[in-house]
Amino acid sequence: MATQPGPEPKRHWLRILFVLPFIAMLWVPSYNRLTPELFGFPFFYWYQLLWVIISAAIAGIIYKAEH
Amino acid sequence: MNWPALIVFIALFVFVTGLGFWAARWRSGDLTLLHEWGLGGRRFGTFVTWFLLGGDLYTAYTFIAVPALVYGAGALGFFAVPYTILIYPLLYLVFPRLWSIAHKHGYVTSSDVVLGRYGNKWLALAVGVTGLVATMPYIALQLVGMQVVIGAMGVGGEGLMGDLPLIIAFVILAAFTYTSGLRAPAMIAVVKDVLIYLVVIAITILVPLKLGGFEPIFSAVPAAKLTLVAPVGDTYGAYSIYATLALGSALALFLYPHSLTAILSSSNPGAIRRNAALLPAYSLVLGLLALLGFMAVALHVGTDPAFADGFKQYGNNFAVPALILAAFPGWFAGVAFAAIAIGALVPSAIMSIACANIVSRNIYRGFFRPDATNAQESSVAKIASLVVKLGALVFIIFVPVPYALQFQLLGGLWMIQVLPSVILGLYLRVLTGWPLLAGWVVGTVLGTWMASTTSFKAAVFTLTFFGVSFPGYIALYSLIANIVVSVVLSLLLKPFVAPAPAMAD
Numbered sequence: 001m002a003t004q005p006g007p008e009p010k011r012h013w014l015r016i017l018f019v020l021p022f023i024a025m026l027w028v029p030s031y032n033r034l035t036p037e038l039f040g041f042p043f044f045y046w047y048q049l050l051w052v053i054i055s056a057a058i059a060g061i062i063y064k065a066e067h
Numbered sequence: 068m069n070w071p072a073l074i075v076f077i078a079l080f081v082f083v084t085g086l087g088f089w090a091a092r093w094r095s096g097d098l099t100l101l102h103e104w105g106l107g108g109r110r111f112g113t114f115v116t117w118f119l120l121g122g123d124l125y126t127a128y129t130f131i132a133v134p135a136l137v138y139g140a141g142a143l144g145f146f147a148v149p150y151t152i153l154i155y156p157l158l159y160l161v162f163p164r165l166w167s168i169a170h171k172h173g174y175v176t177s178s179d180v181v182l183g184r185y186g187n188k189w190l191a192l193a194v195g196v197t198g199l200v201a202t203m204p205y206i207a208l209q210l211v212g213m214q215v216v217i218g219a220m221g222v223g224g225e226g227l228m229g230d231l232p233l234i235i236a237f238v239i240l241a242a243f244t245y246t247s248g249l250r251a252p253a254m255i256a257v258v259k260d261v262l263i264y265l266v267v268i269a270i271t272i273l274v275p276l277k278l279g280g281f282e283p284i285f286s287a288v289p290a291a292k293l294t295l296v297a298p299v300g301d302t303y304g305a306y307s308i309y310a311t312l313a314l315g316s317a318l319a320l321f322l323y324p325h326s327l328t329a330i331l332s333s334s335n336p337g338a339i340r341r342n343a344a345l346l347p348a349y350s351l352v353l354g355l356l357a358l359l360g361f362m363a364v365a366l367h368v369g370t371d372p373a374f375a376d377g378f379k380q381y382g383n384n385f386a387v388p389a390l391i392l393a394a395f396p397g398w399f400a401g402v403a404f405a406a407i408a409i410g411a412l413v414p415s416a417i418m419s420i421a422c423a424n425i426v427s428r429n430i431y432r433g434f435f436r437p438d439a440t441n442a443q444e445s446s447v448a449k450i451a452s453l454v455v456k457l458g459a460l461v462f463i464i465f466v467p468v469p470y471a472l473q474f475q476l477l478g479g480l481w482m483i484q485v486l487p488s489v490i491l492g493l494y495l496r497v498l499t500g501w502p503l504l505a506g507w508v509v510g511t512v513l514g515t516w517m518a519s520t521t522s523f524k525a526a527v528f529t530l531t532f533f534g535v536s537f538p539g540y541i542a543l544y545s546l547i548a549n550i551v552v553s554v555v556l557s558l559l560l561k562p563f564v565a566p567a568p569a570m571a572d
Contacts, residue, residue, distance in 0.1 A: 025149035040281030056347035
């Protein structure tokens with residue numbers, strides 16, 4: 001693949017981590033429950049909000065690895 | 068009439084209007100050129116791209132439609148969170164590549180990309196028209212959001228007088244879009260986000276404080292609505308609905324002309340990748356906003372006689388305005404409503420600019436006036452941006468949906484059909500123009516038919532294989548048919564057509 005100098009970074013094997021949010025979020029029965037609660041949030045809610053942070057971290061880690 | 072709210076609202080609205088017109092001078096360029104007017108000269112860095120993409124993605128959809136669904140249907144409405152989680156890997160992996168191609172060849176729209184790749188102007192037209200049609204219900208959703216908050220301040224009434232505030236807001240929007248192009252929403256997006264964050268933080272701290280924490284909020288909701296209904300028997304029930312809505316919405320999102328506009332206007336692919344890590348901040352806010360639906364339940368706004376009229380007129384879309392009015396003083400309601408209205412204004416502007424780029428570049432220049440000058444192309448775009456907004460109004464009038472969110476889901480089922488042409492083509496060399504067009508036709512017709520079985524009131528269709536039912540988002544099902552047709556026909560026709568030119572990127 002012809003690349004421009006600069007902008008196109010090397011693909012790092014860590015990109016495989018991007019599979020994780022898909023597995024976690026599409027596997028709905030794994031989180032469709034109320035307990036354990038956290039700060040009054042039923043599991044269903046805090047677990048998915050936690051994955052927002054995890055997936056941001058994954059993107060950050062991959063960016064760091066590639067730049 | 069809620070005067071304190073109205074005065075604060077109008078003051079903020081006047082402020083952003085001034086900003087919108089002034090934006091024409093920001094990092095000034097020659098606004099008679101399409102990429103200056105319509106892509107801000109491709110000069111936006113990480114910071115502005117963040118606000119612009121955020122302004123694009125987190126709209127009245129987030130502030131009105133998602134909480135309304137959570138208010139009415141409970142846990143199902145939370146699918147918006149996994150949806151926005153799944154968009155970031157796609158943003159990181161796919162779109163920098165598209166940016167590089169667009170930058171190299173001066174492409175402004177996805178139709179440009181498709182035309183460049185396959186040399187099939189009918190496929191390019193299909194991609195362009197899909198963008199136009201799919202965006203109209205999405206802008207309609209923004210209009211609903213604006214309508215609801217204006218109504219919540221007691222402005223309005225029957226007939227023309229009732230629509231007047233909305234019309235005024237849209238004339239203002241149209242005027243500054245026309246003069247300043249993409250610079251206007253980019254600049255206003257910053258103000259909008261500051262307001263939104265303030266409002267969201269205030270609500271998510273003060274309402275739980277008032278009610279004694281999140282525990283009472285969740286326990287006010289009937290237990291059956293707190294989680295998805297576990298499927299019984301030979302069906303995947305709510306599980307397959309939830310997963311397909313999240314995945315289908317995520318796949319459709321960046322195909323929308325306005326998302327692509329925001330992506331292409333960034334100054335380098337690194338800015339896009341950095342945003343894949345930074346944009347989830349909005350997803351957290353979206354998750355908190357979704358919970359406003361439950362807060363509205365906990366405050367019993369639905370049975371409060373003060374809000375009976377509002378719910379009657381706007382349905383569950385009134386949940387968030389009612390919550391704000393119930394829990395906060397008038398002046399704060401003014402700030403919150405202004406935040407929501409501006410939050411509808413910014414994406415509407417970006418969406419109409421994006422559609423305008425398609426009309427001028429791919430329809431006007433592509434089909435009717437190939438020899439048009441750059442200045443003519445740019446002025447057609449400005450007029451087209453007005454026409455698209457009118458199309459959105461038509462949607463509101465003729466497609467009455469129970470939840471405004473349906474507008475977004477309907478748009479998604481059309482939008483997703485360009486995925487094989489725009490995205491898969493980057494990776495699968497075998498795909499060619501005519502088979503992709505056939506796939507697009509099959510996917511679009513099938514999806515529209517599935518939606519018509521629900522009278523366009525829902526976006527879920529039930530597929531049954533060997534006695535097991537998979538109810539799910541129509542967009543995803545019709546996309547599968549589209550991909551199968553595109554790939555199989557491309558393979559069958561391979562011996563007869565010249566291979567597509569190698570993708571230059």
